[in-house]
Amino acid sequence: MTTRIGVVTFPGSLDDRDAQRAVRLAGGEPVALWHRDKNLHQVDAVVLPGGFSYGDYLRCGAIARFSPVMETVIEQARAGMPVLGICNGFQVLCESHLLPGALTRNDHLHFVCRDQKLRVDNADTAWTSDYSPGQEITVPLKNGEGGYVAAERTLDALEAEGRVVFRYLDGNPNGSRRDIAGITNEAGNVVGLMPHPEHAVETLTGPTTDGLGFFTSVLKKLVAA
Amino acid sequence: MTLDTVKHAGETPEAGLPWAELGLKEDEYARIREILGRRPTGAELAMYSVMWSEHCSYKSSKVHLKQFGEKAPASDALLVGIGENAGVVDVGQGYAVTFKVESHNHPSYIEPYQGAATGIGGIVRDILAMGARPVAVMDPLRFGAADHPDTRRVLPGAVAGIGGYGNCLGLPNIGGEVVFDPCYQGNPLVNALCVGVMKHEDIHLAKASGTGNKVILYGARTGGDGIGGVSVLASETFDSTGPAKRPAVQVGDPFQEKLLIECTLELFAEDLVTGIQDLGGAGLSCATSELASAGSGGMRVELDTVPLRDSSLSPEEILMSESQERMCAIVEPAKAARFLEICEKWDVIATVIGEVTEGDRLEIYWQGEQIVDVPPRSVAHEGPTYHRPYARPGWLDALQADDAGALPRPADSAELRDQVLRLVGSPNQAAKSWVTDQYDKYVIGNTVLAQPEDSGMIRIDEETNLGVALATDGNGRYAKLDPYAGAQLALAEAYRNVAATGARPLAVTDCLNFGSPEDPGVMWQFAEACRGLADACRTLGTPVTGGNVSLYNQTGETAIHPTPVVGVLGVIDDVTRRTPMAFREEGQLIHLLGDTREEFGGSAWSQVVHDHLGGLPPAVDLERERLLAEILIAASRDGMVDAAHDLSDGGLIQAVVESCLKGGTGARLIVPDGLTPFTFLFSESAGRAVVAVPRSEEVRFNDMCAARGMPVARIGVLDGDAIEVQGEFTLPLNELREIHERTLPALFG
Amino acid sequence: MARVVVDVMLKPEILDPQGQAVQRALPRLGYEGITDVRQGKRFELEVEGPVDEAALARIHELAETFLANTVIEDFRVRVEEVTAPVESTESVTAEGAR
Amino acid sequence: MARVVVDVMLKPEILDPQGQAVQRALPRLGYEGITDVRQGKRFELEVEGPVDEAALARIHELAETFLANTVIEDFRVRVEEVTAPVESTESVTAEGAR
Numbered sequence A: 001m002t003t004r005i006g007v008v009t010f011p012g013s014l015d016d017r018d019a020q021r022a023v024r025l026a027g028g029e030p031v032a033l034w035h036r037d038k039n040l041h042q043v044d045a046v047v048l049p050g051g052f053s054y055g056d057y058l059r060c061g062a063i064a065r066f067s068p069v070m071e072t073v074i075e076q077a078r079a080g081m082p083v084l085g086i087c088n089g090f091q092v093l094c095e096s097h098l099l100p101g102a103l104t105r106n107d108h109l110h111f112v113c114r115d116q117k118l119r120v121d122n123a124d125t126a127w128t129s130d131y132s133p134g135q136e137i138t139v140p141l142k143n144g145e146g147g148y149v150a151a152e153r154t155l156d157a158l159e160a161e162g163r164v165v166f167r168y169l170d171g172n173p174n175g176s177r178r179d180i181a182g183i184t185n186e187a188g189n190v191v192g193l194m195p196h197p198e199h200a201v202e203t204l205t206g207p208t209t210d211g212l213g214f215f216t217s218v219l220k221k222l223v224a225a
Numbered sequence B: 001m002t003l004d005t006v007k008h009a010g011e012t013p014e015a016g017l018p019w020a021e022l023g024l025k026e027d028e029y030a031r032i033r034e035i036l037g038r039r040p041t042g043a044e045l046a047m048y049s050v051m052w053s054e055h056c057s058y059k060s061s062k063v064h065l066k067q068f069g070e071k072a073p074a075s076d077a078l079l080v081g082i083g084e085n086a087g088v089v090d091v092g093q094g095y096a097v098t099f100k101v102e103s104h105n106h107p108s109y110i111e112p113y114q115g116a117a118t119g120i121g122g123i124v125r126d127i128l129a130m131g132a133r134p135v136a137v138m139d140p141l142r143f144g145a146a147d148h149p150d151t152r153r154v155l156p157g158a159v160a161g162i163g164g165y166g167n168c169l170g171l172p173n174i175g176g177e178v179v180f181d182p183c184y185q186g187n188p189l190v191n192a193l194c195v196g197v198m199k200h201e202d203i204h205l206a207k208a209s210g211t212g213n214k215v216i217l218y219g220a221r222t223g224g225d226g227i228g229g230v231s232v233l234a235s236e237t238f239d240s241t242g243p244a245k246r247p248a249v250q251v252g253d254p255f256q257e258k259l260l261i262e263c264t265l266e267l268f269a270e271d272l273v274t275g276i277q278d279l280g281g282a283g284l285s286c287a288t289s290e291l292a293s294a295g296s297g298g299m300r301v302e303l304d305t306v307p308l309r310d311s312s313l314s315p316e317e318i319l320m321s322e323s324q325e326r327m328c329a330i331v332e333p334a335k336a337a338r339f340l341e342i343c344e345k346w347d348v349i350a351t352v353i354g355e356v357t358e359g360d361r362l363e364i365y366w367q368g369e370q371i372v373d374v375p376p377r378s379v380a381h382e383g384p385t386y387h388r389p390y391a392r393p394g395w396l397d398a399l400q401a402d403d404a405g406a407l408p409r410p411a412d413s414a415e416l417r418d419q420v421l422r423l424v425g426s427p428n429q430a431a432k433s434w435v436t437d438q439y440d441k442y443v444i445g446n447t448v449l450a451q452p453e454d455s456g457m458i459r460i461d462e463e464t465n466l467g468v469a470l471a472t473d474g475n476g477r478y479a480k481l482d483p484y485a486g487a488q489l490a491l492a493e494a495y496r497n498v499a500a501t502g503a504r505p506l507a508v509t510d511c512l513n514f515g516s517p518e519d520p521g522v523m524w525q526f527a528e529a530c531r532g533l534a535d536a537c538r539t540l541g542t543p544v545t546g547g548n549v550s551l552y553n554q555t556g557e558t559a560i561h562p563t564p565v566v567g568v569l570g571v572i573d574d575v576t577r578r579t580p581m582a583f584r585e586e587g588q589l590i591h592l593l594g595d596t597r598e599e600f601g602g603s604a605w606s607q608v609v610h611d612h613l614g615g616l617p618p619a620v621d622l623e624r625e626r627l628l629a630e631i632l633i634a635a636s637r638d639g640m641v642d643a644a645h646d647l648s649d650g651g652l653i654q655a656v657v658e659s660c661l662k663g664g665t666g667a668r669l670i671v672p673d674g675l676t677p678f679t680f681l682f683s684e685s686a687g688r689a690v691v692a693v694p695r696s697e698e699v700r701f702n703d704m705c706a707a708r709g710m711p712v713a714r715i716g717v718l719d720g721d722a723i724e725v726q727g728e729f730t731l732p733l734n735e736l737r738e739i740h741e742r743t744l745p746a747l748f749g
Numbered sequence C, D: 001m002a003r004v005v006v007d008v009m010l011k012p013e014i015l016d017p018q019g020q021a022v023q024r025a026l027p028r029l030g031y032e033g034i035t036d037v038r039q040g041k042r043f044e045l046e047v048e049g050p051v052d053e054a055a056l057a058r059i060h061e062l063a064e065t066f067l068a069n070t071v072i073e074d075f076r077v078r079v080e081e082v083t084a085p086v087e088s089t090e091s092v093t094a095e096g097a098r
């Protein structure tokens, strides 16, 4: 039986097909989920993809958080289902309070699209177990509001608990506090990051295939479970 | 407020209308009266005035554009030609591709962010209206001098607008141009290209047929955008208490457009659409009259059913509004319910505003009263045609006589080295990443090549790896020296760029940016450019499938350089064999294809070092371009080269610097016999490219060139971390990179 | 019909790159004496019916859960004195400093 | 030290996609009775020295040429009554509707 991984499409989601392709290339079965539908259709994990949900007009992810599908995603995430938020998906996770902190306007005020080197600081989450701790990977980054911020004590706690999963290397692209590119919740099942692993799954179209590990990690974990 | 109905117009034949304020000429107004057999109503006048404007009717340009059809080479690939929203090209395996470039120059000068953003929005809807899924955009841009204060206002705004809209739509930006020249001060050029993909059977056309079919307007509500001129009608003639001034600026909502795209593609997939048209310039006037004109019957529209953002709009203003993110579809009655359901799914407002009628009139009603009753063809397709006078400008002889070949050349190696650095750091030749890093090039996951590369390349089919490549080019300096040759050189460069990546050039789109057609000298430039482009397209076998004309790009008496921007689409059967431009592998051999001559007229060197424009542009040899393309494609197919980069502005040294920096490998260059180092490095002779050939392939590659009669010279080897021109100078890559990359950030922050 | 305004500003401890960009540009534009600039959002809500305590409480809740992200932003709700539609630039000038 | 506030709103006739997005979301969040939402910018300028006529005139000029894009936006300049620093969420709540 293949593992079913849901990819949510909000109005304005853009990288949803890419996330589905990444799931497929990793050997999973992608399942399209629709923002108006509370039913997760028996998926084993969920990806909240990149894009500009609802135009990102109020704040990135602020409107998507209140969509019907998120009610169930929030409930299931709290119950331990693996959830990955990429870029806009990370913003939705923060707005939903599944992850602490917030993402603010890039410090240089421009949208930036570039290949970004990252270090995997936590290789124990549901989405990173196929990496080794400290491994350096390069995946695309593209956002206008990717500056991670949180209260000092939240940042200290994230560090202390090993919940910083990815850090930017070779230059912080957006002013994120402590070079944070991605974090996880306490249980390690919910991960959010600004860079786009789903765009680094084929040598033809991405800078590397370093992003595949996210999807193989979760598939292994789910098969083992 | 009295409503100017058709009946009222019939009863008040002598009522004065502000036709002159709306830009109509006396004889044009007389013709409208003749067509209608009475005076037009205010609404009719509004429709005619905007549809007969230069922008919509091409009245000054169409006598010259005709050649693109008349001289078009026979091409099996052309499925839909000029005249529709965009041309459609067969790329094999049942796929068709549609692409088009359009200008949004004036709006981008007034409000750079929104002007450029809505330029992207408009061209994307054109592509969507053909039945295709838009898959990528490109943005050929021209600005005034890089250090001019107004450029600091216009460029960052336009770039942010293009990125803001395109990124939010989820369309990768795969290429474009950034050119600076004082001639564009006050008249920046913001052109936008979109390419879309569909299956052959999905092609849709803008035509209304089938009596009783519904006319459905869907997308954004209609507001007072872009109707400056027409408010004369509302305020001065019919309703002096109305709002005096309407915004000419259109504001884009890319989120709404994203919904419109997904919604429309779902409507196509369920076969719910009989005819479709996007709303762009001239809004509903254009959409209704063009749909009705192209169809078999007539059309009746109840204008008061149009959903409004601003309830104070007059019927004339509703007809003229250029509110963005709207489409108009013709739908069979039995399918209307499902159509509306899909729109609801995507939160897109959709309204039945009328239906296709038996007759042959376009009739528009407002609160039950008839305010428009016209033959739609007379509005949409039978506008005026001007044969404007044109004459070769008197100044051209002196300009051409001012030969750039006579300019002082570098006296020694040190000066040569210095000039190379000045060239690669000059705004036109410097790295464009400050601009292109603001564009998402990854979204959709099919981008095989994107900036900086010779052309953008998109995978169309994940199973077979079929793909397309696109490049746009245009050199206003060349065209100023000789518009006929300049247009051909623009085509030749784009064609060469496509071939350099291994794709076969198939078809052309163009955006012709010129000054005022009322100036006979400008009109001559325009006529020459059209003739040159049409002739070259015939020789190269690449038909023009569509495009756009932008006139009046001038301030006072001073026109911009004639700037024909040419986009070439190519097909590649297997994108995995693409040829990138990066020089990576040490030890590979650098070969120069083509002939290098003493050609410096309009060159980057003459501009950067001497601030000079004069002489003749490089000679055009289209047969050579075709041969070069064949070589580059064959080399890609047979795996004989690992990298290729075409030569254009800046000549050989510019190309080698770009390829070395991209790949992170240096080069040792040897000046071939018979050339001075200066000519070798800076000449801009056309029909050339550099390639990196693995040693194991050299014999085979040389044999192929010899067999086909292509001049080829081994000019060096990839090696180390500097570019060395033997006997002249050495430039470390990190010094070059610093100089190449710092220019735009230093100017625009 | 009444207008309720919600002002949303980044908390003082959160970096405000937009405000800073404005501030950095001021000397170049010839403005001295402005020591700090913060940029935030202003929402104008047109409310049907009376804006009583209950209505304001609802809007307060809306601001807290939706219009502002209280992790990084503070907000303020108030009933707008001016009830006319937003002024044109002309009338603003009149209302301005001159 | 005084605070001058510049409110910048899109002109009423200009499309406001941001405000519309908020408004469309309201019914889903259970808010009725808000008939229109416009979203604009709020700048808070901390000014050194007295905010006299001349200072205000300068800020007015700044708003007109730099803070607002008067092609599509209107603005308003005013001296802020509250001179305390931006309130924390807590104090805001106190000042709110309750």
Ligand SMILES: Nc1ncnc2c1ncn2[C@@H]1O[C@H](COP(=O)(O)OP(=O)(O)O)[C@@H](O)[C@H]1O
Residues within 6 Å of the ligand: B138, B139, B140, B141, B173, B174, B175, B176, B177, B178, B432, B435, B436, B450, B451, B452, B453, B454, B455, B456, B472, B473, B497, B648, B649
């Ligand atoms: N405005 C732009 N948008 C996107 N890509 C651009 C833009 N300007 C330049 N580029 C890209 O930068 C690269 C170099 O540009 P250019 O030197 O003009 O190319 P070429 O000389 O090969 O036509 C190309 O890949 C081009 O597509």
Ligand SMILES: [Mg+2]
Residues within 6 Å of the ligand: B453, B454, B455, B497, B645, B646, B647, B648
């Ligand atoms: Mg090129």
